[in-house]
Amino acid sequence: MEDYLETIATLKKEIGVARVKDIGRLLNVKNPSVNAALNVLSDLGLVFHERYGYVDLTDKGEELAQNIKKRHDIMVRFLTTILKIDPKTAEEDACRMEHAMSDETFEKFTKFMEFVETCPKKERPIWLQNFDFYIKTGKRQNCTKREDK
Amino acid sequence: MEDYLETIATLKKEIGVARVKDIGRLLNVKNPSVNAALNVLSDLGLVFHERYGYVDLTDKGEELAQNIKKRHDIMVRFLTTILKIDPKTAEEDACRMEHAMSDETFEKFTKFMEFVETCPKKERPIWLQNFDFYIKTGKRQNCTKREDK
């Protein structure tokens, strides 16, 4: 159900409206599956859908959808920028992992990416460059003593 | 199914044998569900199970189970040591996230934790201590220039 909400939000943002057909296309399910899902979401007060009309999100649904999109986004960013996972795989993994995260974990992941992305030194923090090196060579650089705290 | 394999491996390790009852207890399902799962896993050549006997893993099943346990373990370690998620939540999240990770992501997570845990400087790398500080205060320490690479 989270996937449906997320897709509806995406479609509204991308092409202005959410149609049954497009929701199904993006989620790789057929129209009747979309319909069934919309009935459930409608009962839950998350979407507004009248017969043969476009699909819309209620305030509550919009809020939930945005939350899920944020989870998705943070996982993609983490996987691509920290772990250097290729974008396609990162996207797929994020799609699955986004549903498995507790609120607490989501918050912390967000903080973590904030911490990395606002690094004042240079674009990519030193320690991450060291990690890149470790991935590439299996060895550490900068292993001599240093006194910075 | 991955959960069943993982649980069987855990039981064998912890108490020596895997019984239907104990598998069910750990996974919060009833005996008949365990039985049905064992039939499937048996057909897939992942477990060995004869009527009224203990459950055992085939070599293939053992390998898969260990792989899943490694995913679980790496996620718990990441969540607790990097993000400082409380152990209970970390455990729950790991249980769900472990199934959502691609091989590639698993490998990189593993490298990442290796990189962090073998830090030669002190127990906890400086940058992680900086992250801890950022979490606690919302501010960065060490924001002045420094020349170490």
Place this chain on the structure above:
DNA sequence: TTTATTAGTTAGATGAAACTAACATATACT
């Protein structure tokens, strides 16, 4: 304005994974 095409809906089927209730076996106790 009639008809063709496209999109949406409904009804009914399937498969997966769980359940309960009833039955079977094994083990441990007397």
Place this chain on the structure above:
DNA sequence: AGTATATGTTAGTTTCATCTAACTAATAAA
């Protein structure tokens, strides 16, 4: 050995998300 209790199994049901096929409504074209 005989029986009670635990555990394991089978049969049959439920729920859920998907599907296909058939039908309906909206739209665009002739």
